Amino acid sequence: MRTASAKAYLILDGTFLPIDRIAADRPFRSGKHKKHGMNVQVLADPFGRLLWASPALPGAVHDIRAAREHGIVDALAEADTPCRADKAYRGASGTVRTPCRGRWDTLSAGRQAVNRSHARIRALVEQAVATLKSWRLLRKLRCSTTRITSLVQAVLTLHLPSSE
DSSP, X not given: OHHHHTSSOEEEEEEEXXXXXXXXXXXXXXXXXXXXXXXXXXXXXXXXXXXXXXXXXXXXXXXXXXXXXXXXHHHHHHHTOOEEOOGGGTTXXXXXXXOOSSOGGGSXXXXXXHHHHHXXXXXXXXXXXXXXXXSGXXXXXXXXXXXXXXXXXXXXXXXXXXXX
């Protein structure tokens, strides 16, 4: 949070990492993706660089629940760091901002402009997630689910520049 609080704002997003599991492993099955996998939350800076990746949770866990379990929402509010997130984080209080509610064609011109600028900002976190998923290791995980957090943290450590 010390590094994050020095930034103008942060961008929060969740990503789904597919795994090879049998059908009996229900908590790892994502209804949205129709696959087994793990949910990882990612924080990026305004330039689209990865800052932090959360420990992996089962794929059935929704993004807002994962953010609350990891204490991301509370930590951002405590540090008073503005954060942009997608619709999955609606209801997150504090400094987390989400797009305006409603269908695009029913929104006023001002709200459409707000959502458009919000989408431009959020596009940067998608680049950060793509950077994380560019590692072939994370495209389809074939290991124990207890090791996935260590793998994500290792990839993040290798990706981040050293602070020397």
